[in-house]
Amino acid sequence: MDPMQAPGEALMVKMASGDVAAFEEFLSTYQGAAHRFAYRIFRDRQIAEDVTQEFFFKLFRNAGRYEPAGKFTTYFYKVLNNLCLDTLRRMNRKSMPDFQSFENPVLDGMAGGGDQGQPETAANTREERRLVREAIARLPETQRQVIVLRELEEMKYREIAETLDLSLNEVKVLIHRGRKALLKILRYSPLFRGSES
């Protein structure tokens, strides 16, 4: 069972009655996941935090409308994804943010320094990280969302379909095409982890 599932549902039910203590527990449990997701989209910590905060408040405010019929993770990411997209539109960005433009000076600055002693981290240099960013940036918006939910959030296809309001077949195809597109760029790069170590 998904570890996100059970506590999320139960806490949402409590939050529906305005239980702030439940909300606090909910925050402790899920803020990391939500923030990571938002950061993957915005590549800007401050915006990600703002959106994450807004997301949690929205969940709390609308907890009364939550129906624990579906899978909680799906609901969670669906609301979060929609909020991210709304925010992007509000920021007058017609597509997902240009990953290439969202530099991460802190991490990039560390690359080649602190990470060098960790060979298990493949994407450990500035250029390599940039390459991945560029590859992801080149994906069409929906493909990118699907890839993020599958590869990084490890969601099942059905959950992705429900989260993004796509059919199962569309998800299958989008994942496949997204992977193929990424492989074209990354397969021959030094950071590609073609074989399990």
Place this chain on the structure above:
Amino acid sequence: MISDEMRELLSAYADGELRDTDAARVEEMVKRDASLRREIADFRGLGRTLKAWDLAENSDAPSPQLKARALARARTFVAGTTAPGAGRLLLLRRALAAAALLLSAGLGLLLARGATAAAVTVHAEQPRIATAPLAPLPRFVADPAPDAALPREEESVALARAFWSRVSLRDLFEGRSARGAYHDGVFWEDGPYALFVRMREELGVIDRLRASLPEERETRTGVWNAEALQIVRGFEPARAAEALVLFRRAVRDAAEPVRALGAKGHSIMDHEPDPMRVLVANETDEPVLLLLGEVLVAGDKTRRTRVVAADSWIGARDTQIVPVAWADAVEAPVPWRANLDVRQAALGPTLRRALAGRPGRNEAFLRSVAESAGGRALADDLDRKDAVLERRLAHLLKSLDAPGDASLSGFAVLAGGEVKGVELFGDHALMMAMAPRLLRGYLRELGDALDLRAPGAQEGEMLRMAELLVVGTPARTLQVEERRRDGWPVALGLREVTLRGPGGKVIGHGLMARDRPVHLALFP
């Protein structure tokens, strides 16, 4: 040859997401085709690559503030949805109860030694908003999470209400710059008061609030809380030695301060065509509080004196029309301009009482001037430089600000055993800022008559006067009128209050900020 359709199932196969029948078909092909096996291996390698990349890029945990901010908003939301909606009558009752409590607590200590536990208990029932930390500003205009249940405008107003309900006046007026807020993606590092000003200017929040709140009646009549007034015990004889009784705040944080801020940078001029009102422009970044009876002097004071006729608050970089009285009404109004550098003493209690009882009616004030203090001209009175008076003033101020008395927030002035006036403030700092001007006025009028007899001899008289002032006035007959002046932001909840006992036995005037007295003056 493998069809494109079959190839597109390869990812799903690698992820174990195919139905059994499809999975069996793909598996058969994969067994026969090495390129497909390589492709599946590539997919898995890609997954590992992306995860490693994500780990390196996205390893930072969210800041601790994220949780705190989200919790603060939730608490505010809960408070906003459970609190009765903008009940003006409720606010009025709270205001009166709080004022009565502060007054009665003070008088309780006037008449009894030590703290009054009863006052503490009663106060505990009052809402306490002051210590709530400032959370980030709600997004008033561009809420990125539109709520389907509420029209955006209503939601915005609800958020604004909730915001103001938890912002303490201390936060507003002290403008703590260490705090900041996000608004619409922009970090505002200003103090909260500056935020308020900017929001008012840039977002028109106050206007929208004003438009959305229920219509506020110009004047309301209420009664004091009778039970609160019964908490009266005794008095503090040590203080009475100076004929000045200090009010100790029975409950800390019972009221929030409105700062009396620097006097520079304000100009005052006649508000044509009505000479009974002046236009005060506050050109600083901080609000200013003018008290009933403060004298504003311009040019040669004989004919250019104005007296503030009601407690008035002027916001930062704002203008406000302030009601005034003037003693030289026989002269035709002439252009008049002053600045607040010339704030001097306030008038004595007799004239302030006249102003408090009849704000805006200069005739009554003029009559009082003629009858007061041997008919001395107001300007002459202000001219009086009395070394004894100044020494006495310094002594009184020192006793007000004695170490360990930081909780004092009011005082009563007595002469000849009679209570001449009671001044209550939101807090000690505000009292200390305003006391010199007010006490000068008292001393000018009462100086020679100031009774410095031994406290024992006064005890009975003081008790009697205190009872006359408040306790002896049946609570239900003490009328309270409140009025919000044009230009005061609704959200700050500022209201001018006038108190009247039956037959004019007690007259009072002051300024309330929501349920807290900023300043209340009471005259028997």
